[in-house]
Amino acid sequence: MQEARQGYGTRKYDTRGHDTHRGGCTCGGCTCGAREGHRRAVAAFLLKRDELAAGQGLPAALAHSAGASRRWVSDELTRSARAVGERGRAERDAWLAGLWPRTVGVVWGGVGVLLLVQALTAAAGAGWTVARTAGLVAAAVTGGLLTAAGRLHRSRGGVLAPLIGEDNRLSTSRAAAAGVVLLCGYAVLVLAVRLVAASGRGQRAELVDGLRLGRSAGLLTVLAVVCAVAVLARWLVGTRVLGQRSQKVRAARPRGADLLTDDAGRGSFTDVQYVAVTAAAVVWALARLARRPDRLPDLPWGLAVLVVVSAATYLAGKYAEGGRPVIHSVVRAREAGDLDAPVRTGDDIEIRGAGFVPPGAGGADQLARLAVRIGAVHVHVPLVPVPGGFTNPTDTVVTVPVPADVEPGRVEVQVITASGAGTNPCVVDVVD
Numbered sequence: 001m002q003e004a005r006q007g008y009g010t011r012k013y014d015t016r017g018h019d020t021h022r023g024g025c026t027c028g029g030c031t032c033g034a035r036e037g038h039r040r041a042v043a044a045f046l047l048k049r050d051e052l053a054a055g056q057g058l059p060a061a062l063a064h065s066a067g068a069s070r071r072w073v074s075d076e077l078t079r080s081a082r083a084v085g086e087r088g089r090a091e092r093d094a095w096l097a098g099l100w101p102r103t104v105g106v107v108w109g110g111v112g113v114l115l116l117v118q119a120l121t122a123a124a125g126a127g128w129t130v131a132r133t134a135g136l137v138a139a140a141v142t143g144g145l146l147t148a149a150g151r152l153h154r155s156r157g158g159v160l161a162p163l164i165g166e167d168n169r170l171s172t173s174r175a176a177a178a179g180v181v182l183l184c185g186y187a188v189l190v191l192a193v194r195l196v197a198a199s200g201r202g203q204r205a206e207l208v209d210g211l212r213l214g215r216s217a218g219l220l221t222v223l224a225v226v227c228a229v230a231v232l233a234r235w236l237v238g239t240r241v242l243g244q245r246s247q248k249v250r251a252a253r254p255r256g257a258d259l260l261t262d263d264a265g266r267g268s269f270t271d272v273q274y275v276a277v278t279a280a281a282v283v284w285a286l287a288r289l290a291r292r293p294d295r296l297p298d299l300p301w302g303l304a305v306l307v308v309v310s311a312a313t314y315l316a317g318k319y320a321e322g323g324r325p326v327i328h329s330v331v332r333a334r335e336a337g338d339l340d341a342p343v344r345t346g347d348d349i350e351i352r353g354a355g356f357v358p359p360g361a362g363g364a365d366q367l368a369r370l371a372v373r374i375g376a377v378h379v380h381v382p383l384v385p386v387p388g389g390f391t392n393p394t395d396t397v398v399t400v401p402v403p404a405d406v407e408p409g410r411v412e413v414q415v416i417t418a419s420g421a422g423t424n425p426c427v428v429d430v431v432d
Contacts, residue, residue: 034094038087045080045364052076053385067346067401074368074382081364081383088365092168092253093155100150100158107146107159111139130197131190131293138189142182157254165234168251170258172271173314176278177230180223183282187289187296194294207294218299222281222307229311233318246322247358247419249366262321264359270317277310325355327426330413333399342431345404349374350397351415353423357395361418367393369418372400375411375430379403408432 051057052073062069115136122128146159153161163178165171191207198204213220240246249263259275262268281304285297292298332341333348343349351372361367370381370393379400384392392399398415412425 034087034091038084038091041080041084041087045077045084048080049077049364049385050387053387070382070384073385074380077364077383077385078368078380081368085363085365088252095253096157097155099160100154103157103159104147104150107143107150111136111143114139130194134190134193134197134293137193138186141189142186160254164254166238167248167263168254169263170254170256171230171233172259172274173226173230173233175259176274177226179278179282180226183285184219184223184296187285190289190293191296209295211296215298216296218301218304219285219297221304222299225308225311226278229315232315236315236318240319240322241419244324244421247325247355247361247417247421248322249358249361249419251360262359264362268317270314274310274314277307281307322359323355325353325358325415325417325421325423327351327353327413327415327423329353330426330428343402343428344431345402345406345408348399348401349413349428350399351413351426352397353415354396355423356393356398356415356417358417358419358421364390366418370398371416372398373412373414373416373422374400374402375406377403377405402430406430 048057058069059072062072118132118136122132150158150161153159157164160170163170163174165174191211195204195207198207237246237248241248251258251263257265260267260272262271281299284303285299288297288299329352331350331352332343333350334340341347356370357367364383367383367390368380372379372381381393381398381400383390384399408430410427410429413428414425415423417423
C-alpha cells in the first residue's frame with residue numbers, strides 16, 4: 001500500500017487500474033511485472049475507495065436505501081481488495097524467487113570483505129599466516145554450503161528460507177540461532193583447516209586441546225540457549241494460535257524489519273533487546289577467534305548469562321503478546337434523531353470489544369474476511385470507506401445489520417476475525 005501511495009497521484013490510472021500514460025509488464029512471472037501489476041491494482045483500489053467515500057459511482061437505484069447502498073459499496077470494495085490480494089501474492093512469489101541470487105551475493109560479498117581485511121591487516125602486521133589462510137578457507141566452505149542450501153530453497157528466498165516463519169515473516173529467534181550456529185560452525189572449520197595444515201605433533205595437540213569443554217563452555221551455553229529458544233518460540237506461538245489464545249495473520253512478504261518489530265510493524269522491545277544482545281555476543285566471539293584462532297572462542301560467563309536473561313525476556317514477551325478477541329457488549333446503533341428502542345431485525349448493532357482486527361490484518365482484503373455470527377446467520381462485516389481508510393470495522397468496534405432471517409428472541413452474537421479466531425458469545429434480545 002505504501003509503495004502504491006508513492007506513485008498514487010503522480011500517475012494517471014483508468015477505472016480498471018491501467019496506466020493511461022505508459023504501458024509495462026503486469027504479469028506475475030517476473031519480479032518487475034508482478035510489482036507493477038500489484039502497484040496498479042492498489043492504485044485502482046485506492047481510487048475506487050476514495051470515490052465511493054465521496055459518494056461517487058453509486059447506482060441511482062440504490063440511493064434511496066442506506067443499507068443497500070452500504071452493502072453494494074462493501075461488495076465492490078471487497079472484490080477490488082481480493083484483486084489486490086491476488087496481485088500481492090503473485091508479487092510475493094516472484095520476489096522470493098528473485099531473492100536467492102541476492103542472498104548468495106551477500107554471502108560471497110562477506111567472503112570478499114574478509115579477504116580484503118585479511119590482506120590489509122597482513123600488509124600492516126606480521127604478514128600472511130596459516131591462521132589467515134584457514135579463516136579464508138573456512139569462509140569459502142561456509143559460503144559454498146550456504147550457496148547450495150540457497151539454491152535448494154531458491155523459490156522460498158534462498159539462504160533466508162530457514163529464517164522465514166509460518167506467518168511469512170522473518171523469525172527473530174531463528175535469526176539469532178542461525179547467527180550463533182554459523183559462528184560455531186565457522187570456528188570449528190578454522191580449527192579443522194589449521195589441524196590439517198599443522199606439521200608438528202605438539203601443534204596438533206594444542207589445536208585439539210582448543211576444543212576442550214572448559215574453554216568453550218560459555219559459547220556452547222549460548223548456542224544451546226538460542227537453539228532452545230528458537231524451538232520453544234515456535235512451539236509456544238503454534239500452541240497459542242491453535243488454542244485461540246493468540247492471533248496470527250500471514251504477512252505479504254518477509255522484511256528485514258520483522259526482526260525488530262511485532263506483527264503490526266511496531267517496534268518490539270523484546271525482539272530488539274534479544275537481537276542486540278545476541279549480536280553483541282557474536283561480535284565478541286569473532287573478536288576472540290581473531291585473536292586466538294587456535295581454540296574455540298571463550299565467551300565470559302557474564303556475557304553468557306546476559307544472553308540467557310535476554311532469551312528469557314524474549315520468551316516471556318512471546319507468551320504475553322497477542323490474545324483472544326473478546327466482546328464486551330452489544331448495543332443498538334443509533335443515528336442522530338432516532339428514538340431509543342430495542343434491537344429489531346433490520347437494525348444495526350454495534351459490537352464493542354477488543355482484538356477484532358489482529359496485528360497485520362489492517363489491509364482491506366483482510367478486513368473483508370471479518371464476519372459476525374448472529375444466531376444461526378453469518379453476516380459479513382460491511383466495509384465503510386472514508387478518504388484514507390475505513391470507519392468500519394475497527395479493532396474495538398464492529399457494526400453490522402441484523403438480517404431478517406434472525407429469529408426473534410435471545411440470540412448469541414460472535415465475531416470471527418480474519419485469523420479465524422472467534423470471540424466469546426454475547427447474548428442479545430431481538431424483538432419483532
